[in-house]
Amino acid sequence: MSRLNEQSQLRFLDLNGFRASICCKTFNLCAYQVTKVGERTTRCHVPSQSGERYEVIVQATDPDLTPHDGFIARLFTDGYQCLGRGADKRARIRIQHVRTSETHKQPLIFSSIETTDDDDHTPILDPRKVGLIEVRVFWAREGPERERPAGRPYGIHGMSGDSRPMTFHEGAKKAGFNISSLGEAFRCERQSNIVSPYMIEGDPDAPVAIFQFYHQPIAMLQAAGIAPAPSSTQLAKKRPLAIVSPIAQAGSSKRPRTATPAKLNFRLRSEIAQCGPTGEHGPIVEVGARTEAGPSTQTGDGIHLQSPPPLAAVSHHEVNNSIRNELETGSDDLVIPGRSSHAEQQSQDVGAVVDEDDAKPPVGLASAEARPNAPLSVGTHARVRTNSAVQQAPDVHQDHPEDTKPYLPTVSGPSDSIIQQLQTVQAESSSTLNREAELKTRIAARRIRVQRLIEEEQLAIEEAELAALELRARQASQRRDGGGTREVVDLTTDD
Numbered sequence: 267m268s269r270l271n272e273q274s275q276l277r278f279l280d281l282n283g284f285r286a287s288i289c290c291k292t293f294n295l296c297a298y299q300v301t302k303v304g305e306r307t308t309r310c311h312v313p314s315q316s317g318e319r320y321e322v323i324v325q326a327t328d329p330d331l332t333p334h335d336g337f338i339a340r341l342f343t344d345g346y347q348c349l350g351r352g353a354d355k356r357a358r359i360r361i362q363h364v365r366t367s368e369t370h371k372q373p374l375i376f377s378s379i380e381t382t383d384d385d386d387h388t389p390i391l392d393p394r395k396v397g398l399i400e401v402r403v404f405w406a407r408e409g410p411e412r413e414r415p416a417g418r419p420y421g422i423h424g425m426s427g428d429s430r431p432m433t434f435h436e437g438a439k440k441a442g443f444n445i446s447s448l449g450e451a452f453r454c455e456r457q458s459n460i461v462s463p464y465m466i467e468g469d470p471d472a473p474v475a476i477f478q479f480y481h482q483p484i485a486m487l488q489a490a491g492i493a494p495a496p497s498s499t500q501l502a503k504k505r506p507l508a509i510v511s512p513i514a515q516a517g518s519s520k521r522p523r524t525a526t527p528a529k530l531n532f533r534l535r536s537e538i539a540q541c542g543p544t545g546e547h548g549p550i551v552e553v554g555a556r557t558e559a560g561p562s563t564q565t566g567d568g569i570h571l572q573s574p575p576p577l578a579a580v581s582h583h584e585v586n587n588s589i590r591n592e593l594e595t596g597s598d599d600l601v602i603p604g605r606s607s608h609a610e611q612q613s614q615d616v617g618a619v620v621d622e623d624d625a626k627p628p629v630g631l632a633s634a635e636a637r638p639n640a641p642l643s644v645g646t647h648a649r650v651r652t653n654s655a656v657q658q659a660p661d662v663h664q665d666h667p668e669d670t671k672p673y674l675p676t677v678s679g680p681s682d683s684i685i686q687q688l689q690t691v692q693a694e695s696s697s698t699l700n701r702e703a704e705l706k707t708r709i710a711a712r713r714i715r716v717q718r719l720i721e722e723e724q725l726a727i728e729e730a731e732l733a734a735l736e737l738r739a740r741q742a743s744q745r746r747d748g749g750g751t752r753e754v755v756d757l758t759t760d761d
Contacts, residue, residue, distance in 0.1 A: 276300060279477050281308045284337070284403045285327050286477040288312050290320045297479075298493050309478035311492045314397075314444045316378040316483075321362030322401060324477075329355040335408040336464045340473075342402070343374070343446035345395035352406055352464030364448060366420050369455050372448035376481065379443055397443050397481050402473040406464035414459045444482060489707030490714070 277294035278287035281302075287294040297310040314320075324339040326332065332355060339359045340350040353359050363371040379396070487493035 276310075279308050279310060279479075280327060281475040281477065282306065283327055283332065284324060284475045284477075286322065286324045286339075286401050286403070286475075288320055288399065288479050288481070289323055290314075290318055294323075295320075295481075296493075298487060306473065307476040307478065309480065311487055312479050312481045313484035313487060313493065314376040314481035316376055316444055319362070319373045319375050319449060321360055321374065322399065323358060323360050324401060324403060325358040326355050332405070334405040334467065336406045338404045338406045338462075338464055338466055340402045340404075342398075342400040344398060345392045348374075352462035354408075363454075365454075365456070366448070366451065368420075369453055370451040371454045372451045375447055375449040376444045377447040379445055396445055399446060399479040399481060401477040401479075403475045403477070404466045404470070404473050405468070407467050409463050409465050411460050411463050414461050443486075483707075485703060485707045486711055489704060490711035 276297045278285050279297060279300065282305075287297075289295070295312040295314075297312055300308065300310045302308045322339075322341055324337075326337060334355060336352055336354045336357075337359075338350055338352040339361070341348040341361050348364055349361065351359050351361060361374070363373050365371050484493060488495050
């Protein structure tokens with residue numbers, strides 16, 4: 267057995283006038299540790315990923331220099347023969363589907379295996395051939411067209427066609443391995459019953475070239491030292507942890523819902539309940555009866571403030587209790603009037619389709635949110651009702667449009683220190699996960715090598731025992747053959 271030079275970028279195998287490769291997503295898989303075994307066999311390791319489709323490509327390297335008409339390629343996966351296909355010597359054979367019925371085909375895919383602790387479980391596949399894709403190539407001659415034999419079975423004997431994972435016992439040490447299976451079936455009716463006219467020349471048990479591709483996940487190949495380890499730049503290219511702002515967290519990913527008056531009034535009551543018993547005069551709220559604003563006063567800087575009407579022995583706790591009782595009854599009568607005609611136009615459409623989490627407060631609450639301690643004018647009833655006919659003191663600042671703009675709370679994003687902490691935590695967790703995955707793959711690879719060494723030692727012991735038994739059998743046979751004759755010994759001596 268001779269070892270060829272490792273070429274990490276080699277993507278095909280050449281042997282005895284033929285070339286073979288494994289293609290996945292329109293690219294040939296890299297061949298690692300290419301090794302030639304004898305005169306007719308070459309093998310390598312290729313990476314595989316569970317769930318991906320693949321195809322096998324075979325062609326003749328120098329078709330014009332050969333006297334043969336064509337060639338035949340037979341595909342074996344995990345020890346089972348999938349199919350055989352013949353073609354002209356200048357053509358290229360591509361095997362990517364397996365016909366499982368007269369009307370359907372299934373693609374070849376990589377799939378993972380599962381393990382079980384059931385001692386009675388017997389795997390269908392030979393554990394020594396798990397993860398092996400073998401292509402046997404023969405020279406062929408072109409003959410007459412032939413029809414497909416009647417009753418010939420479709421599919422692959424022993425391979426499950428329903429994409430279920432193959433199960434092995436834990437003692438087989440095959441955890442993390444990939445195998446070949448069949449993907450989802452698609453309709454493809456057979457056009458004719460004519461099969462390939464090419465027939466094998468020579469001994470059908472002696473192929474001209476045998477290509478063996480051992481496929482496993484790239485992490486296992488890297489841990490075993492078969493594939494080169496990823497560079498530091500590739501490890502550093504990790505997707506940063508997403509920093510979600512509070513505004514994005516508040517948004518809803520569901521479809522927009524209709525903001526009914528009941529939902530808006532519930533939010534208005536919650537915002538009104540946050541107002542304190544003292545402070546500047548807020549919006550006019552009618553509780554059970556109409557209320558007028560008190561006289562306006564002028565501050566030292568020339569600003570007119572609307573003074574609140576007297577509260578007739580009604581405390582802040584009573585206001586909150588009244589609003590709380592109203593919320594428990596589920597009334598929908600709370601409507602806050604706007605401060606001006608411009609504000610009313612901005613808050614008219616309360617039945618529009620909006621996201622409840624993204625709804626903005628009405629214009630009438632802008633000043634109340636800006637002044638959280640504004641008192642409320644309260645009557646004697648628990649029902650909170652407003653009326654468009656409520657008299658309101660004229661606003662002396664109608665010339666300033668900014669007074670009627672809705673209040674938009676400013677939300678600050680995360681600080682730099684928080685971002686740095688998140689990035690640090692992400693880097694630590696990423697390194698921990700990478701180390702854990704690396705240790706798992708190394709352990710799996712070492713188990714494979716240990717198992718192979720044990721099998722080689724056991725093979726040597728059994729071969730030595732067999733040789734000893736054969737030697738004893740020959741000696742016993744010789745003794746039986748010589749038992750019927752008498753040996754004559756010359757006892758004379760020369761004087």
